[in-house]
Amino acid sequence: xxxxxxxxxxxxxxKLSSSNIKVGDTISIKKNEEENVGVLMPRSQVGxxxxxxxxxxxxxxxxxxxxxxxxxxxxxxxxxKKRTAPAExxxxxxxxxxxxxxxxxxxxxxKVDYRTGAVNPALSAQDLYDTVPELRKxxxxxxxxxxxxxxxNIQPADWTKIAxxxxxxxxxxxxxxxxxxxxxTLGFTSxxxxxxxxxxxxPVVLVGSQRSSDRPSSDAAMNLIxxxxxxxxxxxxxxxxLMHAETGDSYLHAHRGxxxxxxxxxxxxxxxxxxxxxxxxxxxxxxxxxxxxLLRRDTERKLTLKPNFEEKVALVKxxxxxxxxxxxxxxxxxxxxxxxEGTGLGHAPDRLQPSIKKAIDAGIVVAMSSQCxxxxxxxxxxxxxxxxxxxxxxxxxxxxxxxxxxxxxxVLANTKDQEAAKELFSKPLAGEIDMRSEESQYVSGxxxx
Amino acid sequence: xxxxxxxxxxxxxxKLSSSNIKVGDTISIKKNEEENVGVLMPRSQVGxxxxxxxxxxxxxxxxxxxxxxxxxxxxxxxxxKKRTAPAExxxxxxxxxxxxxxxxxxxxxxKVDYRTGAVNPALSAQDLYDTVPELRKxxxxxxxxxxxxxxxNIQPADWTKIAxxxxxxxxxxxxxxxxxxxxxTLGFTSxxxxxxxxxxxxPVVLVGSQRSSDRPSSDAAMNLIxxxxxxxxxxxxxxxxLMHAETGDSYLHAHRGxxxxxxxxxxxxxxxxxxxxxxxxxxxxxxxxxxxxLLRRDTERKLTLKPNFEEKVALVKxxxxxxxxxxxxxxxxxxxxxxxEGTGLGHAPDRLQPSIKKAIDAGIVVAMSSQCxxxxxxxxxxxxxxxxxxxxxxxxxxxxxxxxxxxxxxVLANTKDQEAAKELFSKPLAGEIDMRSEESQYVSGxxxx
Numbered sequence: 027x028x029x030x031x032x033x034x035x036x037x038x039x040x041k042l043s044s045s046n047i048k049v050g051d052t053i054s055i056k057k058n059e060e061e062n063v064g065v066l067m068p069r070s071q072v073g074x075x076x077x078x079x080x081x082x083x084x085x086x087x088x089x090x091x092x093x094x095x096x097x098x099x100x101x102x103x104x105x106x107k108k109r110t111a112p113a114e115x116x117x118x119x120x121x122x123x124x125x126x127x128x129x130x131x132x133x134x135x136x137k138v139d140y141r142t143g144a145v146n147p148a149l150s151a152q153d154l155y156d157t158v159p160e161l162r163k164x165x166x167x168x169x170x171x172x173x174x175x176x177x178x179n180i181q182p183a184d185w186t187k188i189a190x191x192x193x194x195x196x197x198x199x200x201x202x203x204x205x206x207x208x209x210x211t212l213g214f215t216s217x218x219x220x221x222x223x224x225x226x227x228x229p230v231v232l233v234g235s236q237r238s239s240d241r242p243s244s245d246a247a248m249n250l251i252x253x254x255x256x257x258x259x260x261x262x263x264x265x266x267x268l269m270h271a272e273t274g275d276s277y278l279h280a281h282r283g284x285x286x287x288x289x290x291x292x293x294x295x296x297x298x299x300x301x302x303x304x305x306x307x308x309x310x311x312x313x314x315x316x317x318x319x320l321l322r323r324d325t326e327r328k329l330t331l332k333p334n335f336e337e338k339v340a341l342v343k344x345x346x347x348x349x350x351x352x353x354x355x356x357x358x359x360x361x362x363x364x365x366x367e368g369t370g371l372g373h374a375p376d377r378l379q380p381s382i383k384k385a386i387d388a389g390i391v392v393a394m395s396s397q398c399x400x401x402x403x404x405x406x407x408x409x410x411x412x413x414x415x416x417x418x419x420x421x422x423x424x425x426x427x428x429x430x431x432x433x434x435x436x437v438l439a440n441t442k443d444q445e446a447a448k449e450l451f452s453k454p455l456a457g458e459i460d461m462r463s464e465e466s467q468y469v470s471g472x473x474x475x
Numbered sequence: 476x477x478x479x480x481x482x483x484x485x486x487x488x489x490k491l492s493s494s495n496i497k498v499g500d501t502i503s504i505k506k507n508e509e510e511n512v513g514v515l516m517p518r519s520q521v522g523x524x525x526x527x528x529x530x531x532x533x534x535x536x537x538x539x540x541x542x543x544x545x546x547x548x549x550x551x552x553x554x555x556k557k558r559t560a561p562a563e564x565x566x567x568x569x570x571x572x573x574x575x576x577x578x579x580x581x582x583x584x585x586k587v588d589y590r591t592g593a594v595n596p597a598l599s600a601q602d603l604y605d606t607v608p609e610l611r612k613x614x615x616x617x618x619x620x621x622x623x624x625x626x627x628n629i630q631p632a633d634w635t636k637i638a639x640x641x642x643x644x645x646x647x648x649x650x651x652x653x654x655x656x657x658x659x660t661l662g663f664t665s666x667x668x669x670x671x672x673x674x675x676x677x678p679v680v681l682v683g684s685q686r687s688s689d690r691p692s693s694d695a696a697m698n699l700i701x702x703x704x705x706x707x708x709x710x711x712x713x714x715x716x717l718m719h720a721e722t723g724d725s726y727l728h729a730h731r732g733x734x735x736x737x738x739x740x741x742x743x744x745x746x747x748x749x750x751x752x753x754x755x756x757x758x759x760x761x762x763x764x765x766x767x768x769l770l771r772r773d774t775e776r777k778l779t780l781k782p783n784f785e786e787k788v789a790l791v792k793x794x795x796x797x798x799x800x801x802x803x804x805x806x807x808x809x810x811x812x813x814x815x816e817g818t819g820l821g822h823a824p825d826r827l828q829p830s831i832k833k834a835i836d837a838g839i840v841v842a843m844s845s846q847c848x849x850x851x852x853x854x855x856x857x858x859x860x861x862x863x864x865x866x867x868x869x870x871x872x873x874x875x876x877x878x879x880x881x882x883x884x885x886v887l888a889n890t891k892d893q894e895a896a897k898e899l900f901s902k903p904l905a906g907e908i909d910m911r912s913e914e915s916q917y918v919s920g921x922x923x924x
Contacts, residue, residue, distance in 0.1 A: 401740030
């Protein structure tokens with residue numbers, strides 16, 4: 027790859043070219059008494075400035091360094107020629123586990139759109155593999171692109187497709203499955219797969235990145251390496267989300283697929299467990315169990331695949347201006363289920379009660395969660411909760427509203443009967459409900475004193 | 476008040492009656508070598524067990540103690556006769572500041588509903604004052620009940636009423652206003668008052684409690700005492716939410732009215748600042764400034780009252796199953812504004828774009844916030860964000876979705892022109908937007924290692 031096709035330009039391109047440095051070369055950059063050594067990465071971002079280069083350190087992490095007149099840059103080792111053979115044809119290394127990487131799109135596999143200047147999904151699973159060659163050290167990797175969408179566009183039908191792909195990988199024999207996915211709806215997909223893939227024999231690890239891989243601060247490589255190690259080494263067989271545990275690059279946290287959500291728009295530790303604790307911490311290839319998983323790894327266990335979801339389920343977040351007509355809209359448009367994101371312990375304005383009753387009378391399952399996110403629903407404490415229970419609203423206990431939505435979609439694809447659906451919905455199936463979860467499973471307060 | 480009308484029954488009633496102890500008496504309870512001294516509180520909860528009594532300690536905090544055969548209970552001091560004169564007629568104590576307490580309902584002023592067994596709003600401001608007599612130590616209190624509703628039923632018209640009542644208190648001369656309010660929608664009301672009450676001369680403090688005052692673990696007294704002190708002592712003039720800073724009873728945090736939300740269904744420290752830090756910490760009568768407030772106290776400053784809100788503004792939380800018809804429902808029912816709670820940096824599924832465009836073409840203001848809650852919208856990074864900006868969607872920056880909803884209601888009551896409304900909406904008015912807020916303003920991760 028030549029330098030100019032890789033996104034560098036201006037002063038940086040000049041400086042690199044004059045030293046005959048190419049993308050993929052191991053280089054040394056000396057600046058202000060400090061030396062950094064790493065592999066020169068392509069910089070494909072449109073409008074990138076003329077002053078920074080991006081190198082991948084031995085840790086697998088990318089950094090950006092501003093070049094100025096006094097900066098010395100020289101080549102330590104020429105890069106290898108770009109691989110062209112597909113990963114599937116890589117020689118199998120004996121003694122290494124087998125890992126499947128299914129790519130769905132998102133930042134972890136994205137590049138810049140020349141039309142709008144914004145970032146778009148593009149890289150293939152193969153490209154991921156090329157970008158993070160260290161993956162080969164840990165596993166024989168089978169990489170597949172199963173779709174290429176920004177995660178905000180993922181729909182229930184996509185969960186079905188992903189679940190089927192995971193089942194197929196497991197059928198073909200794998201020690202663990204990694205799914206590269208955009209972070210926007212990563213929590214929805216992980217909940218969906220948690221219900222669709224029952225009796226898993228091996229771990230399924232959803233992984234994303236908060237900064238695209240062409241940015242100096244990208245978390246893509248570290249997250250992918252961690253995911254491969256979690257998928258192949260953890261003695262567990264459930265669906266996880268693996269992301270940074272804190273904003274630095276010290277370690278990753280594996281959250282239960284039904285219990286985590288994106289709580290920050292940009293931080294690398296955006297994902298947090300809610301009403302639960304992370305199950306594993308991962309540092310490089312070191313996988314540490316923090317909590318007992320629901321199931322242990324057992325390659326003999328036979329997967330139960332239930333990949334279907336009822337799309338006609340709505341999420342309604344209450345607020346002081348909400349009107350009952352919104353509930354009636356969903357009744358009129360053929361909704362089968364409604365998850366209300368109420369306030370506090372599970373309340374909705376009294377004025378919604380007639381519409382909610384109408385929905386339930388029409389056969390719709392209506393469930394109550396809390397927009398607080400943390401904590402447990404308790405509809406027996408206040409009058410408005412008690413009255414909603416009387417009408418037939420199902421409490422979501424300590425389930426996240428997003429998980430409740432997905433679960434109701436899954437339940438209604440698996441039973442059409444309202445009462446049976448309510449019963450199935452209330453039963454813990456994938457760690458999404460815990461009758462004993464503690465108040466201590468809460469984020470610590472922001473500092474200030 | 477006799478014991479049996481106060482909710483005690485069975486063994487406890489027997490034990491207390493035999494020692495001729497009445498509610499309001501200072502009593503000593505000795506059990507297992509431990510002695511607790513406090514004022515016997517009424518226990519009005521239906522179905523309360525027969526074994527616990529509740530006493531208020533000198534710290535102002537209530538505890539419940541289980542009586543058993545070996546427990547000694549005796550009276551130290553008889554209680555004063557119940558006051559009957561209204562607070563307004565209390566003698567004015569010279570040297571003390573004047574504080575107004577406006578009661579709207581909620582747990583901080585609630586009692587049990589005999590019909591359903593659940594908790595209902597009931598206590599008057601006067602009752603609050605009787606329940607926490609220490610308030611008299613800190614201020615000459617003017618107590619008023621302006622409404623009595625559970626906060627899930629609060630509507631925009633109620634904010635107008637509350638804002639007018641605050642303005643009237645300020646006009647009559649007060650050193651600070653305290654509003655007792657249910658916690659379910661406390662964050663919505665505090666945002667509403669932040670926009671409705673501009674150029675405040677004194678602090679306005681919203682306060683609630685997570686456990687009703689007849690429960691042993693009630694936070695009502697400590698929060699009220701703190702609120703009176705914050706309202707009368709803080710050298711600040713904005714709208715605050717004051718609640719427990721952590722789950723124990725060590726201190727309280729004052730959050731900016733536009734920047735806090737209820738993040739836990741039951742913990743006493745449920746309220747957290749989002750993308751901002753708490754401004755004051757309060758311990759008893761000690762009020763400590765943590766951050767510089769927007770305005771300093773200045774009783775000469777003339778309040779600008781803009782108490783109106785456009786009710787036809789909707790909140791739409793996106794999810795993988797959402798359909799464009801929901802946006803069209805709001806267009807068809809005459810909505811003037813829509814706040815989308817999108818994913819990540821401010822995205823919505825591409826399939827919503829035609830409906831969003833239709834809404835904007837119809838003159839509706841559509842704004843984009845993030846369901847991540849923490850962090851800042853940045854719609855320039857990904858294609859779907861860029862396309863929404865092109866259509867005319869207004870980014871909410873680092874505003875909470877709930878605050879954005881209230882602000883849009885307020886903006887649309889103050890200007891009917893779409894472009895002028897967009898401009899006003901994007902301008903920081905009450906600390907709700909900060910172009911420089913930091914990623915560090917994030918909850919710390921849950922433990923696990």
